[in-house]
Amino acid sequence: MSLEELERHLWQAADILRGHVDAGKFKDYIFALLFYRRLCDVWDEEFEVLLAKTGDREEAADPDEHRFHIPPPHHWNAVRKHATQIGQHLNNAFAAIEDANLRLRGVFGDVDFANQERFPDARLERLLAHFEKHRLRNSDVPPDILGDAYMYLIEQFAEGAGKKGGEFYTPRQLVKLIVECLDPQPGMSIYDPTCGSGGMLLEAVQHLKNRGQDPRSLSLYGQEKELDTWAIAQINLFLHDIDDAFIAKGDTILDPKRYDPRAQEFTPGIGAYDRVMANPPFSQKVWGHEVWTNGDPFGRDVYGAPPRGYGDLAFVQHMIASLKDDGMLGVVVPHGVLFRGGAEGRIREAMLKADIIEAVIGLAPNLFYGAGIPAAVLIIRKAKPAARKRKVLVVNGDATFTPGKAQNHLTDANVRTLADAFRGFAEVERLARAVSVDEIEANGFNLNISRYVQTGADAEAMDVAAEAAKLQDLIAKRDEAEAVMFGHLKRLGYVG
Template sequence: MTQQRLESVLWGAANALRGPVDPGDFKAYVFPVLFFKWISDTWDYWHQIAVDEWGDDLTDEIEADDYQPFIIPPGWHWDDVHQTVNHTGVKLNDALQRIESANPGLAGVFGDVKWANTDRLPETALVALLDAFHGVQLDPDHVEGDMLGAAYEYLLREFAEASGKKAGEFFTPRHVVHLLVKILAPKPGETIVDPACGSGGMLVETINAVKAAGGDHRTLRLHGQEINLTTTAIAKMNLYLHGLEDFTIRRGDTFREPKFVTKGKLDQFDLVIANPPFSLQNWGADTWANDPYNRAFCGVPPAKNGDFAWIQHMISSVKETTGRVGVVMPHGVLFRGGKEGAIRECLLRKDYLEAVIGLPNNLFYSTSIPVALLIFRKTKPAERQGKVLFIDASSRYRAGKNQNLMSDEDIDIIHSAYERGEDLDGEGGLHLRLVDLAEIEGNGFDLNIGRYIQTETAAEVDVEAALVSYLESREALRAAEAVLDEKLKAAGFNA
């Protein structure tokens, strides 16, 4: 099967739901069925190998111990569900629960869809979905190498397109992920965590990066935490379908209940990477004044904006010597005052910030505001100690249908600029400058990129900062209005 054919079949399966299911919710239904089909086809593949090698001497114990990556209890295989004529949703629901129970490592992987609820998913739509998958074989004989993982990424991208702004909850554009991971340069054997892992795209890209460099990706130890149940399940499936088995994805609130803790202290990782939700409200500021993990080491961020809570959590989770932190943030973190200004000053005085990379506008589904990559290290390279590298990459993109895109060439140029600290793109391209902390202090610890690598007057810089602040405030207002609208509808008031 070709990659294109596989992707076409999978998207056709998703379209079997069109009508009764909102396209933004396709992922909650399609991915568990895809994963169930893959497990069953993989079980069949290894079962046949075991029979060929052992013949009549094959026992269930030998097969389970030496061949099968997953256990499928008798009567709960894909074929058993597909052949069910009545109450198909009940049968599917029971099958997924029994497979999870038989495989502790799969706990929660199928999400929480109520397959027997025919009001939400009519049986005709479910049967059409199962029929669409039934005709494709997903075992290693039919789907080679990374094809299935790539097809999963394809579906994630298509579902993000269908979800619009809701896509920001689970999907980061892959060109942004590729750039951030390339900058952080994961190495074989390292420990990696994403505290807002969404569908696991950042973690998957670390695998690809190590592979591309000729390293053994199986030695990576991958970890992720995600608050949303469906998205947590999607992340687990994503990693399994990319050939990973040794990883840990945990569900929970990173601020109120961090899951990677040992003996009362945060676990320490070589690499911490994330694209967390921007300007998160009600993130748990009331608990951070006495945070048992000392994550407010530079101060408690505002209750209505968790950006610097993510940053401090990530820095608190990284190793002293080898550790790197890469995080996507709105430009507001570069210049907002008050509590955030004090935290920013503290981080700079500790010399944790290595680089600020301004990206093009309109790269994300969830927001059109400009964003930046912030790179932190507790121990910076000698040549960058007492300095911050500023890169303006805002012009490195091509216009897309809904969002702007960065090409592989754009990514390579930005990465080379970060590595070497010199502009390799010439006139009209990207600009950069390595700035002493003394100059930043002279600017009141304002990190607005325009202050350091362009010739605008201070007034012009203030206009840029004000514009970004206005755009962020406008999006926050719209989000608040949407919440209010939902509450009014729930209370019986019509808009």
């Protein structure tokens, strides 16, 4: 099958469940069945090759001879022999496969096909019959093609999920922009602390493939809080034929984890990586402020504690702490991080004085699913090249996009324009300028992009941006004063 045919085939499977399963959940069922079908088809393919080579059916079925072991009673073909209680047989198969393969523990998430009202046997029969229209062996569908089709499904589900879609999917072209700027090299370690469906890690792999370099030399790490999304990421990596990526479960801010290769398990703590990239949740209200107020147990609050209602700079500081001394990071942040005052203003000032912010790349509005607000990419490096010290490249990309019906997009040409501006680190009219830290300090350490680079937007729009900046500053000050007041009330015993 071509990629287009495969995408159409998989999307038709989703149509069978549409309207019968909650819109926010039915992707999990489709992903689980797709992965199950792929596992069984590849097992059959491996079995036939081994059987032709050895002539011994027992040896050809040896679990040690297969990438993943499929217990015979729980193979796709065995489940298909059942005409009733199909959902329960699927559940049993998923559990048995996870038990038989340590690397697959939790990969089917909390998918439950046993609810007869939601999944009557007739509907499941139709769904499984649809998946049988095409084999999914490696010889039929190479990993890159199947992986790309899976990414297509993720994007389609994200588009339909609205704001919730942004929780597990970042537009691929934006991911590509970050990877182009960070330019990972063979042998490097890559880390995404809020990895969603794994798109940034996979784009780093693709970056090396595009240059004819060995992507298997990369060491891939991540963490994801939402268990369903963690499962999506695991399947995504496996379908792309990547077995040795290590994705931890848990809250990155409150429970950060690093992989211990000797113990072959995750332990609490902060790792050190060559490249760190992420699209953390914007302005998270509940992120761990009460913990950081008393000092982060992992020592990540080098530049200060963010305010109660805005967790953005907690994620950024986690990423800085996770960076090797010669490493680079790229992180998506809402524009408010660039100009809000209060605690965020003090953190931004400390980071600028430490001279670790290399670039601020402003993005066009309405690039994200369910979120029309503009965002920016911060590029941070602990040890800047000599020519870039005491400077911050400001790139205004608010006019660098391609309009769409529901949302805007970045084309390959748009990505190239922004990435070339970063690499050039020079003035480009109406696009980019290298601004001295002294000039930024004179502006009160405000990084509002339009202060330094204007793209020709009219004066009224500029005034609106300035007023919005003032409003955000006042909100931050109010939140900070509120936190101080609650602290006093707590000490006086008026609040628990």
